[in-house]
Amino acid sequence: MQGRATNLGNVVSLLGAFVATAMVMGLLTAGLLIPAVGATGSAATSGVKMFDDLPGEFTATQLSQQSTIKDARGGILATPQQENRIVVSLKQVAPIMQKAQIAIEDSRFYEHGGVDPRGIMRAVASNAQGGDVQGASTLTQQYVKLTLQENALRANDEEAAQAAVRKSAARKIQEIKYAVTLEKEMTKDQILQGYLNLAYYGDLAYGVEAASQHYFSVSAKKLNLSQAALLAGLVQNPGKTDPRNYPEKAQARRNVVLDRMYALGIISAKELKSAKAIPVKKMLKIKNPLSNCAASSQPYFCNYVMEYLKDLDNHSLDVLGKTKPERIKNITGGGLTIQTTLDPQIQKESLQDLTERVPFNNKALPKDPADKSKAQRSKLVGGAATIIEPNTGRVLAMVQNTKYPTTKAQQNAYGYTQVNWNVDEKYNGTAGFQFGSTAKMFAIVRALETGTPVNGTVPSKFASTSKGAVYTPQEIGQCAPGGPYTIHNDYAIGGKPLPLKKATADSINTAFASLTFKLGARNVLNTMTKMHLHTGAGPALPCYASSVLGTGDVTPMTLASSYGILANNGKYCPPNPILSITTADKKPLKLGANTCKQVIDPDVAKGATELLQGVIKGGTGTRASLGSRPAAGKTGTTDKHVESWFVGYTAQRAAAVWVGTPYSQRGMNGISLGGSYYGGVFGGDIAAPIWKKLIENASQGLPERQFDDPSNKIINGDRISVPYVSGMSVGEATARLKEAGFLVQVAGQTNSGYGQGIVVYTNPSGSALRGSTIGLYTSTGYNPPPKPEKTKTPDPKPTKTKPPPGRR
Incomplete structure (x- = not known):
C-alpha cells in the first residue's frame, strides 16, 4: 500500500503540473482531462498553486569548453581542457544531425511549448499502474536538466549536480517549470544549439562537435546520415553505447535512430538500407584530442607555455586570474584561443640541425664496463637550443635531442625525458648547466662600464694547459674561496x-680571471643579475670566484635572453611565448605589455658587440660565421669538456646552443657523434656550427642589418699621460703610476745599463687609458758591449765584355 500511495501522489503532482502547464501554453482543450480533474479537483488546484510558486528564472552559465594553443602560423599544438568540448553554432552542425537528434529525442520539438502533453499522459498512465516515474522529457527539458547539472559541477557542488538528474516527481515538476519559462526566452534553434553543445556523447566527448571530431575526424558540419544517427543515439546511454568501446551496441542503437527517422519520413527506404549497411567499426576514425602536452607535436614548448600562463609572477597575464586555480580554470575551460610565438618552420629546421650533429638516442661516450650502477642514459650527449627575437622577447624556437615519453615504458628509456633542458625548473625545466666562458661577456660589460675600452689592455698572469696561474684569496678579494684558485689556459700565454x-677572441682564461678580480667578483655578479642571468632553480648565481668564470648553472633560454640585451643595444625584453589570447566569442583579451627595460648603457652594449664580433671573425667561434651577415657571440667550455656552448646574436635574432652530458660529469673526450670524431669537445666544435645553421634558417627573409657603432670613448677610452719612471725602483715606479691612476704589472726584463731590477721602460708609454695596467720592464743588470763594426770590402768594378756575335 505504501508504494501505491507514493505513486498516487506522483500522479496528482504530475496532473497538477500538466494542468498548469497546459493552461500556460493554451493547450488545454475542453473535456480533455475533465474526468481526471473531476476526480481530483482539489488536488489539481493545489498542484497548480504549487507549480506557480516554483522559481522560474533559469540561467545557463558559459559552458566549459576546451581552449586551443596554436603556433605562430595557426597550427594547433594542444587543446587544454576540463572537458573535451568545442562549442559551435547551429549553422556549424549538419542539418541531418539536427534532424536525427530531434527524431530520437523529441520528434514534436518544434510543435510544443517546452512540455509535451502526450508525453505527460504516458507518464501519468505508467505511474498510475505502479511503474517507475517516467519523465517523457522534451528536448527542452533535457537541456534544462543538463544545464543545471553543468552549473552545479562548475560551482563544485556535487550534491546539486546529483539532484539535477535525480529521478523524482518534485525535480521533474521544477524542470517543467523551467522548460516552460525557457521557451518564452529562447528560440527553438537556440535551445537545440545549446542541447547539442551540452550533451555527452561518450568516451569523454562533450557536445556534437567534439564527438564528431573524436569518432570520425570530421567537423559536425560534415556529418553524413549514418554518422549523425550514430551520434544521436548515444546521448540516451553514452557510457554503455559509445562506438569505440561498444561497437555492437552502438550499431544497434544507430539502427534504432535510423528506423525512427524513416518512420517520421525524414529518410527514404533506400537511405535507410544504405546507412544500415555500413558497419560501425568501419565508420570510426578515432582522433584523440590534444588534451595535454604529452599528446602535442611540441610537448616541451607546450609545457613551457602552460606553466608560463599559470605563473602568478607574470602580471601581464592577470587578465586570466590572480590566483593559480582561477588561471587554470580559464585556461582549461574558457574556450580560449592562445596563439604562441613558436614559428613552426624555424622549429622544424632547428630540430633537424641540432639532431644532425647531436642525434637522438646517441651513445657517444665510451662505455665503462666497471660502472654498472649508472643507467645507460648516463652516456647520453644532450643538446638543446633556444632562439628568441631580442627586441620583443618572442620565443621563436625551442629544441632538444630527446623525445617526450608518452608510455610508462618510455619514462626511463634511453633518450627520453620529460625535462625541458631549455627552461628553468618552474617551467618544467632544469636547474641548468655550467656555462663556461660564455660568462666572460658579463666581465666585458662591467669592464666597459668602468672605463676599460675596446682597444684597451687587461692584466693576465702566465698560464698554459699544464702550468696554471695561482690566484691567492688576497688577489681574488670579493667572493674568495677558502684557498688559492688555479686557472689554466688552452695554450701558453700571459x-x-x-x-x-x-683576450676576448681567444677566450684567455687568466686574462679574464685577472680582469674579473680587478673589477671585483661581486661587481661582475651584480652585472649578471642586472642582465637577468640566474640559475635554472631561480636565484642569482652564488658569490664564488668560480661563478663569474662560468661554473654556475643556467639554461639556454636565460643565456640567450641575456645576450639578446646586447643585440637590443642594452634593452632587456623578457622571454615571451604568447602572441595573443582571444575568448570563446572571438574577443581579444587585453594583455599587459611585455615591458622591455634599458638595463645597460647603449654605448656599452655596442662596445661589447664590437668585441664579441671578433670571436666569430677570428677567434674561437669562427665556425659560427654567417658570412656577410654581422654576428657576435661567445664560445664556452667547462672543465673536462662536460659542457660546451655557443651563445650569439645578430641584430634580429639571439640564440643559445648547449651540448653536454646531462646525466653525468664524464667529459666529452674521445667521442664519435653525428658521424664526426672529437678528441675533446669545445664550444666552437659542435655548438658553434649548430648555432650558425639555426640563425641562418631563422633569418631567412630578413635584411642583413649592421650593428650600431660604439662611440670613440668606448673604443679608445679616457687616455691620460703615463708618468716617466725609467731609472726608478719597481716600488717607486709602482707608487708613481698608481698615483697617476694606473694599475701596474711587472711584465718582463731587458738588458740595460741600469742596475738589476731598476725600471728601464713601460708599455704602454706616453699615454694610456685611465685605470689600465702599465707593464714595467726591469733591467737584468747586464749591459752587453757594443758589437764591433765590420770593415766593408769595396766591390770590384765590373769588367765590360762584348756580347757574343749574333746577340743584341
Whole structure:
C-alpha cells in the first residue's frame, strides 16, 4: 500500500503540473482531462498553486569548453581542457544531425511549448499502474536538466549536480517549470544549439562537435546520415553505447535512430538500407584530442607555455586570474584561443640541425664496463637550443635531442625525458648547466662600464694547459674561496697585459680571471643579475670566484635572453611565448605589455658587440660565421669538456646552443657523434656550427642589418699621460703610476745599463687609458758591449765584355 500511495501522489503532482502547464501554453482543450480533474479537483488546484510558486528564472552559465594553443602560423599544438568540448553554432552542425537528434529525442520539438502533453499522459498512465516515474522529457527539458547539472559541477557542488538528474516527481515538476519559462526566452534553434553543445556523447566527448571530431575526424558540419544517427543515439546511454568501446551496441542503437527517422519520413527506404549497411567499426576514425602536452607535436614548448600562463609572477597575464586555480580554470575551460610565438618552420629546421650533429638516442661516450650502477642514459650527449627575437622577447624556437615519453615504458628509456633542458625548473625545466666562458661577456660589460675600452689592455698572469696561474684569496678579494684558485689556459700565454680584443677572441682564461678580480667578483655578479642571468632553480648565481668564470648553472633560454640585451643595444625584453589570447566569442583579451627595460648603457652594449664580433671573425667561434651577415657571440667550455656552448646574436635574432652530458660529469673526450670524431669537445666544435645553421634558417627573409657603432670613448677610452719612471725602483715606479691612476704589472726584463731590477721602460708609454695596467720592464743588470763594426770590402768594378756575335 505504501508504494501505491507514493505513486498516487506522483500522479496528482504530475496532473497538477500538466494542468498548469497546459493552461500556460493554451493547450488545454475542453473535456480533455475533465474526468481526471473531476476526480481530483482539489488536488489539481493545489498542484497548480504549487507549480506557480516554483522559481522560474533559469540561467545557463558559459559552458566549459576546451581552449586551443596554436603556433605562430595557426597550427594547433594542444587543446587544454576540463572537458573535451568545442562549442559551435547551429549553422556549424549538419542539418541531418539536427534532424536525427530531434527524431530520437523529441520528434514534436518544434510543435510544443517546452512540455509535451502526450508525453505527460504516458507518464501519468505508467505511474498510475505502479511503474517507475517516467519523465517523457522534451528536448527542452533535457537541456534544462543538463544545464543545471553543468552549473552545479562548475560551482563544485556535487550534491546539486546529483539532484539535477535525480529521478523524482518534485525535480521533474521544477524542470517543467523551467522548460516552460525557457521557451518564452529562447528560440527553438537556440535551445537545440545549446542541447547539442551540452550533451555527452561518450568516451569523454562533450557536445556534437567534439564527438564528431573524436569518432570520425570530421567537423559536425560534415556529418553524413549514418554518422549523425550514430551520434544521436548515444546521448540516451553514452557510457554503455559509445562506438569505440561498444561497437555492437552502438550499431544497434544507430539502427534504432535510423528506423525512427524513416518512420517520421525524414529518410527514404533506400537511405535507410544504405546507412544500415555500413558497419560501425568501419565508420570510426578515432582522433584523440590534444588534451595535454604529452599528446602535442611540441610537448616541451607546450609545457613551457602552460606553466608560463599559470605563473602568478607574470602580471601581464592577470587578465586570466590572480590566483593559480582561477588561471587554470580559464585556461582549461574558457574556450580560449592562445596563439604562441613558436614559428613552426624555424622549429622544424632547428630540430633537424641540432639532431644532425647531436642525434637522438646517441651513445657517444665510451662505455665503462666497471660502472654498472649508472643507467645507460648516463652516456647520453644532450643538446638543446633556444632562439628568441631580442627586441620583443618572442620565443621563436625551442629544441632538444630527446623525445617526450608518452608510455610508462618510455619514462626511463634511453633518450627520453620529460625535462625541458631549455627552461628553468618552474617551467618544467632544469636547474641548468655550467656555462663556461660564455660568462666572460658579463666581465666585458662591467669592464666597459668602468672605463676599460675596446682597444684597451687587461692584466693576465702566465698560464698554459699544464702550468696554471695561482690566484691567492688576497688577489681574488670579493667572493674568495677558502684557498688559492688555479686557472689554466688552452695554450701558453700571459704574464703581461694583453689587448682586450685578443683576450676576448681567444677566450684567455687568466686574462679574464685577472680582469674579473680587478673589477671585483661581486661587481661582475651584480652585472649578471642586472642582465637577468640566474640559475635554472631561480636565484642569482652564488658569490664564488668560480661563478663569474662560468661554473654556475643556467639554461639556454636565460643565456640567450641575456645576450639578446646586447643585440637590443642594452634593452632587456623578457622571454615571451604568447602572441595573443582571444575568448570563446572571438574577443581579444587585453594583455599587459611585455615591458622591455634599458638595463645597460647603449654605448656599452655596442662596445661589447664590437668585441664579441671578433670571436666569430677570428677567434674561437669562427665556425659560427654567417658570412656577410654581422654576428657576435661567445664560445664556452667547462672543465673536462662536460659542457660546451655557443651563445650569439645578430641584430634580429639571439640564440643559445648547449651540448653536454646531462646525466653525468664524464667529459666529452674521445667521442664519435653525428658521424664526426672529437678528441675533446669545445664550444666552437659542435655548438658553434649548430648555432650558425639555426640563425641562418631563422633569418631567412630578413635584411642583413649592421650593428650600431660604439662611440670613440668606448673604443679608445679616457687616455691620460703615463708618468716617466725609467731609472726608478719597481716600488717607486709602482707608487708613481698608481698615483697617476694606473694599475701596474711587472711584465718582463731587458738588458740595460741600469742596475738589476731598476725600471728601464713601460708599455704602454706616453699615454694610456685611465685605470689600465702599465707593464714595467726591469733591467737584468747586464749591459752587453757594443758589437764591433765590420770593415766593408769595396766591390770590384765590373769588367765590360762584348756580347757574343749574333746577340743584341
